[in-house]
Amino acid sequence: MALTREELRSVAKLARLELTDHQLELHGRWLNELLARVEELQGLDVTGIEPTAHSIPLSNVFRDDALRPSLSQTEALANAPEARDGCFVVPRIIED
């Protein structure tokens, strides 16, 4: 189940990683090696086996919908690469 160049590019796009052709090739090699390794799982009979997402028997844990102290705006912006007027500054998102 080896990945094609196109598939790799598309995974990188989903992962928001800008990879050079060389890096894509390296990642491709590693991914294909790992996929070959995990192929052994395909041979297992898992009919009727429920998947385990969490190892503890908890379902939705709620708290009261009551106001509690939280981070101030200043604290939340303190590590921002760029901030202005109480907002995080990012490149323009909506095109004209």
Place this chain on the structure above:
Amino acid sequence: MAPYTDWSISEIAERVRSGEVAAADVAEASLARIEAVDDRVRALLTVTPEVARAQATAVDRAIAAGEDAGPLAGVPVAVKDNLCTHGVRTTCGSRILPQFVPPYDATVVARLREAGAVMVGKANLDEFAMGSSTENSAYGPSRNPWDLDRVPGGSSGGSAAAVAAREAPAALGSDTGGSIRQPASLCGIVGVKPTYGRVSRYGLVAYASSLDQVGPLARSVDDSALLLSVIAGADPRDATCVDVPVPDYRAAAAAGMRGLRIGVPREFFAEGVDPAVGALVRAAVERLCEEGASAEDCSLPSVSYCLSAYYIIAPAEASSNLARYDGVKYGHRAGAHAGHIGLMERTRAEGFGAEVQQRIMIGTYALSAGYYDAYYRRAQQVRTLIRRDFDAAFERFDVLATPTSPTVAFKVGEKADDPLAMKLADVCTLPVNMAGIPAMSLPCGFHEGLPVGLQLIAAAFCEETMFRAAYAYERTTDWHTRHAPL
């Protein structure tokens, strides 16, 4: 100066609480030791002398005022650098967070502080806790105090090295596939991964949310039990932290071995495990039987599929958790870029190391449309099989005994070119995280001068049983009293 750096956690706390010893003096001894050896050990990414002195002063003031300074009064502690520390740089061993200063403390950090502990530094780790040697740290590897040419293990390698080098008697690490236990084994100390949900993950930078746990590293079973009792317990800030009472782990440890049934699963002694390591572990089991336990071989067949299942599940969860590092709210932001998507793509390519990028790629693929069922869902079904095997074993046995690591510490660079070989380092530890049960590593001997660890595994929320077996074994040996010659 008294040899504070040789004292146990409980000894320091007792003497500081009684007023016999000043927390300030203990802190200075720890800082001096760090100064003397850490340029070689490289356990700490950030040393925190001001924080340590301020915390120690607060403890001494409380004692002078007749207040209770807490069960860890004056105890120096190193904190793995993927745990948020308010006002103190937290890098996760990554260049994507070079100057991130958290605006809050992780719950476990706050609990240590409230217990009177004194933070001396942030410990090195494989980037975002992905790795088994600290060689994936963007800031360089840590070294094993037993042999500086060798790795301390990972990902909590800095934490383990700091304790083994006597920079601090206590450290916090995190364990997703073995990252506390394996370095503890390689560094000849004790490391505990609690039951999933036993300890709050609030403020632990997430790697794989269904596998991560915070746990203690220390030089003895009693010390590790004390640390766990301080950090364990319900936390409204972590919805996966279970509200189960925290027993007195130290008292449990002292309860003795008689009647304990030990299972020895043969899959953990298979090909790939150094025979010398296997022999030392089996000798430890025999010693336990001499103390009143009984032992029997057993089998956990689905364990052999664990590596494959883990390397789908953990990267999948990581790809989701690491999506937040996009250059927008904190951390590194790329300079020149094309638009907001380009900004994220370049930021992440520049900030993440190769191993992290690899895991994000495999995780993204495994979760993508068309592949989710074949990979992620199937791996989760294998996870159920692994859990069932352990449940069946715990009907017959109280603890399972295995090697922690298939080998002793390897040389820096030895496995760097073979990512799969590196991952095999965790083959004995991964199944425990997949099942969500507790396990610990403690020293059981030396092979060619390097420490070997015994792993004890217990059923969910049965840490007491694990500590009982560990303490009973430790009492009959002196491995834990040996110091790395540094």
